[in-house]
Amino acid sequence: xxxxFSQAITIGSDLTVNRLGYGAMQLxxxxxxxxxxxxxxxxxxxxAVLEIGYNYIDTADTYGPFTNEQLIHDALHPYPEGLVIVSxxxxxxxxxxxxxxxxxxxxxxxxxxxxxxxxxxxxxxxxLYYLHTPEAKDVPFEQQIETLAELKAEGVIKHIxxxxxxxxxxxxxxxxxxxxxxxxxxNIYVRDNAPLLRAAIEAGIPFSPWHPAALPKDDSVAxxxxxxxxxxxxxxxxxPQLALSWQLHRYDKMLPIPGTTSIxxxxxxxxxxxxxxxxxxxxxxxxxxxxx
Ligand SMILES: NC(=O)c1ccc[n+]([C@@H]2O[C@H](COP(=O)([O-])OP(=O)(O)OC[C@H]3O[C@@H](n4cnc5c(N)ncnc54)[C@H](OP(=O)(O)O)[C@@H]3O)[C@@H](O)[C@H]2O)c1
Numbered sequence: 001x002x003x004x005f006s007q008a009i010t011i012g013s014d015l016t017v018n019r020l021g022y023g024a025m026q027l028x029x030x031x032x033x034x035x036x037x038x039x040x041x042x043x044x045x046x047x048a049v050l051e052i053g054y055n056y057i058d059t060a061d062t063y064g065p066f067t068n069e070q071l072i073h074d075a076l077h078p079y080p081e082g083l084v085i086v087s088x089x090x091x092x093x094x095x096x097x098x099x100x101x102x103x104x105x106x107x108x109x110x111x112x113x114x115x116x117x118x119x120x121x122x123x124x125x126x127x128l129y130y131l132h133t134p135e136a137k138d139v140p141f142e143q144q145i146e147t148l149a150e151l152k153a154e155g156v157i158k159h160i161x162x163x164x165x166x167x168x169x170x171x172x173x174x175x176x177x178x179x180x181x182x183x184x185x186x187n188i189y190v191r192d193n194a195p196l197l198r199a200a201i202e203a204g205i206p207f208s209p210w211h212p213a214a215l216p217k218d219d220s221v222a223x224x225x226x227x228x229x230x231x232x233x234x235x236x237x238x239x240p241q242l243a244l245s246w247q248l249h250r251y252d253k254m255l256p257i258p259g260t261t262s263i264x265x266x267x268x269x270x271x272x273x274x275x276x277x278x279x280x281x282x283x284x285x286x287x288x289x290x291x292x
Pocket of ligand 1: 241268
């Protein structure tokens, strides 16, 4: 069995959270636009998420836009001690079509984004704030990092994270300021961000995979299930729980953020923290897709 396995993780030097976070993005309207149609159900779900044991919630100003942060505030404020709510800025939507979006990185825009996220969340300082994407073209990436460093120095944000960056961009950002976590698309079948995971491991900082338990939606899923189902049966867990457990076993600072609109799924996903896989089981899943 793998021996090193912790259920908690510390981000920076002071933010200690359970190693499974809740991704709140689904609590919006169709195509991540507008209000979540079942407001009372969304509030109930968010309260249940805390009761289950999650103490890390991932949101962004662009989810809605704004409605996701507002719903979290309305459901959970005043926040209990130890709850970490993470937000992101830099992505903008041009309307209800999901593909109609762009990135903005200039200082005034990112400052407005961080200040208004803090206001919507009802906090003086955001515990952890991500640059949502490095894709903004209005100013160089380095200037965007400098703006985050300025916001941190002023106390508007307490920790800086970077989302959807490359390993090279992590290095460039670390030469400017302290980066405490990265997040990217990474799961059993999407491994494009393996170089970023390796860079995070080398830097000793947490890696928060999004869509962490996803599998292919086409016929190619059979090849994955052939390996996953026998291991899941052996451990008496579901395939999504196994997928999350695999993530947790890959790196002791892995912080998956599965999203769900179901209390039952939220409970099941969190229970992945208690699953212990053998090294050869982890390797069998890892080896399903080559990593660069
Ligand atoms: N940084 C970025 O650019 C970025 C991009 C995308 C997402 N994210 C973050 O990552 C989070 C996760 O992504 P996501 O919200 O798209 O969710 P996800 O984790 O990829 O999965 C969502 C889907 O999986 C289903 N699901 C969840 N748990 C399940 C379970 N135990 N059994 C069966 N089905 C299950 C959900 O359906 P039910 O609702 O029915 O459970 C939903 O259809 C987001 O909430 C967001 O915070 C970040």
